[in-house]
Amino acid sequence: MIRTKEDYIKSLKEHGHIVYFNGKRVEDITVHPAFIPHINAAAKTYELALQPEHELLMTATSHLTGKKVNRFTHIHQSVDDLIKKVQMLRLIAHETGSCFQRCVGCDALNATYMTTYDIDQKHGTNYHARFIEYLKKIQAENFMLAGGMTDPKGDRSKSPGEQADPDLFTHVVEKRDDGIIIRGAKAHQTGAANSHEILIMPTQTMREGDESYAVEAAIPLNAKGVIQIFGRQTNDGRKMEGGMDIGNPGFGLVGGETLVVFDNVFVPWERVFMCGEIDFSGILVERFATLHRQNYGGCKGGVNDVLIGATALAAEYQGTIKASHIRDKLAEMIHLVETVYSGSIACSAMGFKTPSGAYYPDPLLANCSKQNVTRHIYEIGRLAHDIAGGIIATMPSEADLKSGEIGKYVEKYLAGVKGVSTENRMKVLRLIENMTGGTALVESMHGAGSPQAQKVMYGRLGKLDMKVKLAKKLTGIEN
Amino acid sequence: MKKVAVKFCGGCDPGYDRVDYLERIRAGGENHIEWVAIDNSDFDALLLINGCQRACAEKDLKPVSGQVTSVKDSKSNPDEIVKMLLK
Numbered sequence A: 001m002i003r004t005k006e007d008y009i010k011s012l013k014e015h016g017h018i019v020y021f022n023g024k025r026v027e028d029i030t031v032h033p034a035f036i037p038h039i040n041a042a043a044k045t046y047e048l049a050l051q052p053e054h055e056l057l058m059t060a061t062s063h064l065t066g067k068k069v070n071r072f073t074h075i076h077q078s079v080d081d082l083i084k085k086v087q088m089l090r091l092i093a094h095e096t097g098s099c100f101q102r103c104v105g106c107d108a109l110n111a112t113y114m115t116t117y118d119i120d121q122k123h124g125t126n127y128h129a130r131f132i133e134y135l136k137k138i139q140a141e142n143f144m145l146a147g148g149m150t151d152p153k154g155d156r157s158k159s160p161g162e163q164a165d166p167d168l169f170t171h172v173v174e175k176r177d178d179g180i181i182i183r184g185a186k187a188h189q190t191g192a193a194n195s196h197e198i199l200i201m202p203t204q205t206m207r208e209g210d211e212s213y214a215v216e217a218a219i220p221l222n223a224k225g226v227i228q229i230f231g232r233q234t235n236d237g238r239k240m241e242g243g244m245d246i247g248n249p250g251f252g253l254v255g256g257e258t259l260v261v262f263d264n265v266f267v268p269w270e271r272v273f274m275c276g277e278i279d280f281s282g283i284l285v286e287r288f289a290t291l292h293r294q295n296y297g298g299c300k301g302g303v304n305d306v307l308i309g310a311t312a313l314a315a316e317y318q319g320t321i322k323a324s325h326i327r328d329k330l331a332e333m334i335h336l337v338e339t340v341y342s343g344s345i346a347c348s349a350m351g352f353k354t355p356s357g358a359y360y361p362d363p364l365l366a367n368c369s370k371q372n373v374t375r376h377i378y379e380i381g382r383l384a385h386d387i388a389g390g391i392i393a394t395m396p397s398e399a400d401l402k403s404g405e406i407g408k409y410v411e412k413y414l415a416g417v418k419g420v421s422t423e424n425r426m427k428v429l430r431l432i433e434n435m436t437g438g439t440a441l442v443e444s445m446h447g448a449g450s451p452q453a454q455k456v457m458y459g460r461l462g463k464l465d466m467k468v469k470l471a472k473k474l475t476g477i478e479n
Numbered sequence B: 001m002k003k004v005a006v007k008f009c010g011g012c013d014p015g016y017d018r019v020d021y022l023e024r025i026r027a028g029g030e031n032h033i034e035w036v037a038i039d040n041s042d043f044d045a046l047l048l049i050n051g052c053q054r055a056c057a058e059k060d061l062k063p064v065s066g067q068v069t070s071v072k073d074s075k076s077n078p079d080e081i082v083k084m085l086l087k
Helices: A005-013 A036-050 A079-096 A103-123 A127-141 A237-241 A278-318 A324-349 A363-388 A407-413 A422-436 A438-446 A451-461 A464-475 B018-028 B078-086
Strands: A018-021 A024-026 A059-061 A068-070 A145-148 A171-175 A179-190 A197-200 A215-220 A226-230 A257-268 A272-275 B002-008 B033-036 B045-049 B067-071
Touching: A005 A036, A036 A068, A036 A079, A079 A103, A079 A278, A079 A324, A103 A127, A103 A145, A103 A197, A103 A272, A103 A278, A127 A272, A145 A179, A179 A197, A179 A215, A179 A272, A215 A257, A272 A278, A278 A324, A278 A363, A278 A422, A278 A451, A324 A363, A363 A422, A363 A438, A363 A451, A407 A422, A422 A438, B002 B078, B018 B045, B018 B078, B033 B078, B045 B078, B067 B078
Parallel strands: A018 A226, A145 A197, B002 B033, B002 B045, B045 B067
Antiparallel strands: A018 A024, A059 A068, A171 A179, A179 A257, A197 A215, A215 A272, A226 A257
16 A cells, blocks of 8 residues: 555556656656656655644545545545545645646546446446445555546547547447457546556547447556656756756646557456446536536645745845735735635535435536636736746846856846845746746646636536526516 | 643644644643543543634544643644643
8 A cells, every 4th residue: 555655656666657758768757857846746645644734634534445545535425525625635735836636536536436326327337336346446555546538639620430540539449358448548647657547538428429439447557558658848858957947846837747648458347437328428527527627726726825925925035025016916816816716615515415425516616616717827827927027037047046157146136135045036936937837827727628618517507597587587578 | 741632624724834833832731741642532631723713623523521622823822722731
């Protein structure tokens, strides 16, 4: 069982999974600078669970075994569990200042738990019992899971079966007595490079004729035929240099995403939880999306608490902290963070019990919460840039600061208020740059679904007809 | 020596450093308090350390026979908390 950070890193060393970065195979991701910050962030989900001051949020009691488990492997048994998940995410984000990746697997487990139950009720299959056995193993081993939903999708105007290349959507290419063969890929897979398994799910509602694409399965990431290609990030070359120019040297930025390729991967039947049930593909997608969108006010709220702190510190170091417009902008940043957080708490508080017994957040409110994140995090970043100043885009490097020839000039001309070292000022400005640059913001936009995906849900869940009736009633319009 | 157990809230967004505050209470109670695990039912008092007024450590608390002291901020001098625990 994985308990500590050291256990987790050891498990990744022994994993033997195939990961590429920048055109080269990475034999041991645990010692490669492109991966270390992301591993450190995910490791926090193990470390904090062992600390008494965080145990209440980081752990839960398994409804299957009665044993204490990491909350990331837990099936929500109450509204309180839903709220605790969001609180936990804010807590961990305070420690990392970046994505810690493990929520996606938690959400995949919960969506699968609910949906396999429903499939069995309608079709008489035994997916739920299979899944429970799988879940018990995940809880006992404390594995980290990736949640694989997004397919590459090729030509977005065409259905899976209409694509020029059928593999642009992940699908079953062969059914055998002992299992199935999977081919395709999952894109943007947060944390997959340092996860143990991936739970793949259909990427969208599947229609008649696309049964082979309605597949859900748990696949070890070291299975034969699984290949991961790690994505580039803004300023990732700085990770190779080390030092303060990374901005957040311990934990990097965002989660670290891979394109996960399934090149004819065998999956035994006991790890298959949907195979052709197109009528449940849509609800599985909706549930996973809702559970994941529920999170964003928690994790992004927490990450941006750190950003607000960094911005206030930069203002203090630059002597602007007492200016009324700076105080006002900091207050606005706090307002925006608490707004996204309150959305995540609200959808959790309005959560309800599904037929499976697992609890589920209010889907409309969860989608609103994520939609606010796509907007407010950009605005928070804009305010951070405003307060920090153009220096975050023009600042010399750490090497310049430490240069024997020109370091004295950097030290002298980047100085802020008396008593604060130039190095400290540069450190906090780099952190702001890191947290508000390209990749960091795009994650808020597209992670857990692009803005339009939430708008589609508003159309379905927004009760527009009832709102029209309300207006008619007040105005006396009868038809 | 009075036996005291501690329970923390989860610490989602605490208003002060809960661990540091407990350390100051521990220092103040040195030689007077024996700190025991909460799952050890044999304690005289229970100290709840909460990060805010919501006081999540108070939730789902199993009935305890001893005195319960719930801290929700760091306004009180830790020595005052020690005095309450030793009452």
